[in-house]
Amino acid sequence: MTNYDELLDQGMEEAEDLGDGERFEVPVADTRKEGSKTIIPNFSDIASKFGRKEKHLSKYIQNELGTAGHIEGDELILNGEFRRGSIQAKIQQYAEEYVFCPECSRPDTKIVKEKGVEMLKCQACGARTPI
Numbered sequence: 001m002t003n004y005d006e007l008l009d010q011g012m013e014e015a016e017d018l019g020d021g022e023r024f025e026v027p028v029a030d031t032r033k034e035g036s037k038t039i040i041p042n043f044s045d046i047a048s049k050f051g052r053k054e055k056h057l058s059k060y061i062q063n064e065l066g067t068a069g070h071i072e073g074d075e076l077i078l079n080g081e082f083r084r085g086s087i088q089a090k091i092q093q094y095a096e097e098y099v100f101c102p103e104c105s106r107p108d109t110k111i112v113k114e115k116g117v118e119m120l121k122c123q124a125c126g127a128r129t130p131i
């Protein structure tokens with residue numbers, strides 16, 4: 001009977017191990033409409049979760065959606081009406097192109113410039129991939 005508490009403890013430890021930063025979840029964009037503009041209120045959070053500059057991510061989203069926009073405080077304001085799903089798809093795509101290491105799939109990467117070429121450098125496995 002005394003083992004019951006121990007079992008519980010073990011269960012807790014295992015649960016914690018699973019959440020040990022091994023799994024990186026792509027952040028989810030909130031969106032809000034204002035007239036003919038679409039606003040992402042948690043934009044700066046998303047960029048910082050990726051460890052990327054807000055401008056880099058905003059430029060990507062604008063290019064992909066084919067629209068203009070600007071950053072105001074923590075928000076990204078896009079001209080035009082966009083569904084949350086299509087914005088989320090672009091954020092997912094950005095993560096695959098600029099955040100996850102193609103070798104080991106971890107998100108511990110940095111963008112570095114080598115001889116004028118932008119490379120995705122992985123802190124976990126050391127792989128370098130041109131982007």
Ligand SMILES: [Zn+2]
Nearest residue numbers: 101104122125
């Ligand atoms: Zn890697």
